[in-house]
Amino acid sequence: xxxxxxxxxxxxxxxxxxxxxxxxxxxxxxxxxxxxxxxxxxxxxxxxxxxxxxxxxxxxxxxxxxxxxxxxxxxxxxxxxxxxxxxxxxxxxxxxxxxxxxxxxxxxxxxxxxxxxxxxxxxxxxxxxxxxxxxxxxxxxxxxxxxxxxxxxxxxxxxxxxxxxxxxxxxxxxxxxxxxxxxxxxxxxxxxxxxxxxxxxxxxxxxxxxxxxxxxxxxxxxxxxxxxxxxxxxxxxxxxxxxxxxxxxxxxxxxxxxxxxxxxxxxxxxxxxxxxxxxxxxxxxxxxxxxxxxxxxxxxxxxxxxxxxxxxxxxxxxxxxxxxxxxxxxxxxxxxxxxxxxxxxxxxxxxxxxxxxxxxxxxxxxxxxxxxxxxxxxxxxxxxxxxxxxxxxxxxxxxxxxxxxxxxxxxxxxxxxxxxxxxxxxxxxxxxxxxxxxxxxxxxxxxxxxxxxxxxxxxxxxxxxxxxxxxxxxxxxxxxxxxxxxxxxxxxxxxxxxxxxxxxxxxxxxxxxxxxxxxxxxxxxxxxxxxxxxxxxxxxxxxxxxxxxxxxxxxxxxxxx
Amino acid sequence: xxxxxxxxxxxxxxxxxxxxxxxxxxxxxxxxxxxxxxxxxxxxxxxxxxxxxxxxxxxxxxxxxxxxxxxxxxxxxxxxxxxxxxxxxxxxxxxxxxxxxxxxxxxxxxxxxxxxxxxxxxxxxxxxxxxxxxxxxxxxxxxxxxxxxxxxxxxxxxxxxxxxxxxxxxxxxxxxxxxxxxxxxxxxxxxxxxxxxxxxxxxxxxxxxxxxxxxxxxxxx
Numbered sequence: 001x002x003x004x005x006x007x008x009x010x011x012x013x014x015x016x017x018x019x020x021x022x023x024x025x026x027x028x029x030x031x032x033x034x035x036x037x038x039x040x041x042x043x044x045x046x047x048x049x050x051x052x053x054x055x056x057x058x059x060x061x062x063x064x065x066x067x068x069x070x071x072x073x074x075x076x077x078x079x080x081x082x083x084x085x086x087x088x089x090x091x092x093x094x095x096x097x098x099x100x101x102x103x104x105x106x107x108x109x110x111x112x113x114x115x116x117x118x119x120x121x122x123x124x125x126x127x128x129x130x131x132x133x134x135x136x137x138x139x140x141x142x143x144x145x146x147x148x149x150x151x152x153x154x155x156x157x158x159x160x161x162x163x164x165x166x167x168x169x170x171x172x173x174x175x176x177x178x179x180x181x182x183x184x185x186x187x188x189x190x191x192x193x194x195x196x197x198x199x200x201x202x203x204x205x206x207x208x209x210x211x212x213x214x215x216x217x218x219x220x221x222x223x224x225x226x227x228x229x230x231x232x233x234x235x236x237x238x239x240x241x242x243x244x245x246x247x248x249x250x251x252x253x254x255x256x257x258x259x260x261x262x263x264x265x266x267x268x269x270x271x272x273x274x275x276x277x278x279x280x281x282x283x284x285x286x287x288x289x290x291x292x293x294x295x296x297x298x299x300x301x302x303x304x305x306x307x308x309x310x311x312x313x314x315x316x317x318x319x320x321x322x323x324x325x326x327x328x329x330x331x332x333x334x335x336x337x338x339x340x341x342x343x344x345x346x347x348x349x350x351x352x353x354x355x356x357x358x359x360x361x362x363x364x365x366x367x368x369x370x371x372x373x374x375x376x377x378x379x380x381x382x383x384x385x386x387x388x389x390x391x392x393x394x395x396x397x398x399x400x401x402x403x404x405x406x407x408x409x410x411x412x413x414x415x416x417x418x419x420x421x422x423x424x425x426x427x428x429x430x431x432x433x434x435x436x437x438x439x440x441x442x443x444x445x446x447x448x449x450x451x452x453x454x455x456x457x458x459x460x461x462x463x464x465x466x467x468x469x470x471x472x473x474x475x476x477x478x479x480x481x482x483x484x485x486x487x488x489x490x491x492x493x494x495x496x497x498x499x500x501x502x503x504x505x506x507x508x509x510x511x512x513x514x515x516x517x518x519x520x521x522x523x524x525x526x527x528x529x530x531x532x533x534x535x536x537x538x539x540x541x542x543x544x545x546x547x548x549x550x551x552x553x554x555x556x557x558x559x560x561x
Numbered sequence: 562x563x564x565x566x567x568x569x570x571x572x573x574x575x576x577x578x579x580x581x582x583x584x585x586x587x588x589x590x591x592x593x594x595x596x597x598x599x600x601x602x603x604x605x606x607x608x609x610x611x612x613x614x615x616x617x618x619x620x621x622x623x624x625x626x627x628x629x630x631x632x633x634x635x636x637x638x639x640x641x642x643x644x645x646x647x648x649x650x651x652x653x654x655x656x657x658x659x660x661x662x663x664x665x666x667x668x669x670x671x672x673x674x675x676x677x678x679x680x681x682x683x684x685x686x687x688x689x690x691x692x693x694x695x696x697x698x699x700x701x702x703x704x705x706x707x708x709x710x711x712x713x714x715x716x717x718x719x720x721x722x723x724x725x726x727x728x729x730x731x732x733x734x735x736x737x738x739x740x741x742x743x744x745x746x747x748x749x750x751x752x753x754x755x756x757x758x759x760x761x762x763x764x765x766x767x768x769x770x771x772x773x774x775x776x777x778x779x780x781x782x
Contacts, residue, residue: 158599158621159621161618162618162619162620162621163620163621165617165618165620198649199599199621199622199623199652202621203623236651238651238654240654240655273624273655273658274624277623277624277625278623281623281624282623286620329642330627330642337626398650398679398680398683399650402653402654405654406653407654409655410654410655410658413658414657414658414661417658
């Protein structure tokens with residue numbers, strides 16, 4: 001509403017009649033509006049309705065939440081802002097004299113790149129500006145080729161339509177960022193035709209585009225995929241060779257450092273591939289809170305893929321006790337995939353400190369780096385040279401047979417889960433482990449993987465998941481196994497029954513967890529139902545192996561962790 | 562999770578003695594896998610079934626997702642362990658890991674998309690060849706709320722399903738149409754199958770059951 005006092009009427013203060021008329025008009029106009037009520041003729045300015053709720057539910061990264069975020073900032077937040085302002089200045093100086101090998105850079109990256117500095121800092125870490133200069137016009141030409149020849153357009157379109165739709169930048173269909181995401185992915189599929197497009201890449205490019213512009217994001221994505229430090233090419237190509245390699249390494253670490261949890265997972269058929277694929281493919285985005293994921297990205301961009309290995313173990317380490325209390329696959333997966341994304345339970349600084357210590361610990365144990373990649377993880381042909389797709393690809397026809405690469409990955413994945421099952425079983429039946437891995441068993445394993453079979457008797461995996469029966473009451477093990485491992489297994493159990501009971505007692509005692517340090521409330525859970533009648537409670541001598549680092553040793557050394 | 566009932570094998574004397582209809586609240590558990598082309602609505606079907614929700618912009622599934630839901634049929638509690646897989650062809654090679662040992666599968670296509678129907682047929686073929694012989698397969702023609710712009714005719718899909726022994730329904734994760742029904746139909750069909758055949762897929766696993774006669778071939782009727 002506007003007030004129609006003109007300069008003329010103000011000067012004519014003595015013109016009382018005009019003033020009275022003005023007041024009468026105004027009264028009439030206002031009354032009229034109320035008489036109209038919700039009538040559509042009653043035109044309302046946007047500010048008169050609370051249609052800007054968006055601003056109250058959007059966080060500083062543009063992500064929208066279910067409910068309003070707090071209006072006032074607490075003292076911690078204010079303190080953090082103050083620190084960030086100081087850090088901004090230091091970063092500006094540091095970026096002007098950039099030297100990534102400087103210890104100062106490393107220290108500051110671990111402290112977290114300030115939000116405002118992430119754009120220039122990530123560009124430096126990924127060498128983006130140099131790449132743009134060195135590849136002038138390349139992006140534009142790839143994009144032009146994509147428009148004519150991209151065979152991935154349908155898949156990319158359907159993924160762009162659902163990537164980060166809870167972020168204001170991607171909220172609106174065909175928004176600037178949605179278009180950029182579409183362009184970057186299509187152009188990249190032409191630039192690197194051996195890779196093309198794989199689901200997961202939209203998430204990576206989506207994060208990059210929240211900090212960069214289109215062409216910058218293209219080259220940043222290329223660095224993540226091609227540079228040996230990150231080498232994500234091997235993760236996304238057909239057959240996922242790097243995934244297999246990293247999963248194996250992850251299992252190796254778990255079996256050495258967190259054996260109890262590892263066995264707990266195996267007992268409940270929680271294979272690492274179920275919870276960690278997104279950790280590896282999109283560097284923890286949508287599996288841990290976004291602010292924490294950015295901190296991990298900072299370090300990942302500096303240090304490369306060993307960070308991913310260490311972070312995976314750190315997550316499990318920090319939540320080990322919670323996870324050990326969950327007694328079915330359902331709740332374990334839910335915890336790792338959903339709960340930790342909503343609320344990690346520890347503040348970001350604390351987690352990053354734990355990550356840094358874990359990296360050091362892994363280095364000491366020579367477990368920080370996964371075994372070297374094979375040649376199949378890297379592109380063979382030079383990048384950026386256009387190759388027209390074959391007719392099958394052009395028309396988007398699916399293959400009906402597996403390729404050799406795919407057969408390999410199927411074999412690898414299944415073999416791995418079986419090996420894990422064997423490992424758990426052999427730990428369970430300490431004295432009979434030879435029996436469990438003996439000839440009869442191996443042959444079954446072999447048959448099942450070569451035939452890809454799931455028919456019941458052949459699959460040793462189903463043999464395991466079925467035979468491996470543990471009741472939850474303290475009657476220890478009952479089992480239905482009808483093959484020759486049964487008797488031996490029972491013998492093992494009988495021999496050690498007493499030890500088991502005494503250990504069970506100790507375990508209860510030693511696990512009166514105290515989370516007094518920086519842990520934030522994660523959830524209320526009932527301790528009453530914790531069940532100790534499980535393989536994890538095996539007597540210490542069952543688990544111990546001099547060559548390995550025991551859980552308890554680790555926890556002693558890492559009480560700070 | 563405590564005990565596991567195996568089909569076939571060491572049937573103890575007690576296995577076949579359960580009197581029909583006299584046991585209360587039997588529990589059993591089935592592994593179910595969702596397969597189908599990308600963006601046909603696999604995750605949305607699961608979300609509707611498990612949480613009763615629908616997200617217009619369901620994020621793309623990377624690898625696979627795992628959820629559970631429980632149904633009651635008469636005196637039996639059926640728990641579905643649901644594996645929701647990624648649809649992109651590249652992830653195809655991970656699928657055997659999920660359909661291995663599955664007692665049921667829902668193969669999903671989008672009624673607006675002929676390619677996705679062809680793809681569904683390929684999945685059915687693969688399941689017949691590679692999965693447990695007695696796996697119960699349902700075909701779901703999703704996005705049925707958009708039937709005014711359909712491309713795949715109902716009759717065509719129905720006929721295909723009949724010829725291949727599949728359950729068939731057109732579903733809509735958006736409106737909820739037939740979503741519970743298709744899971745229910747699977748649940749009803751499952752136990753009969755298990756009972757009929759000892760050589761087939763493992764029977765549903767029985768849950769937290771302290772009775773002695775765990776080794777039944779058929780956990781629920």
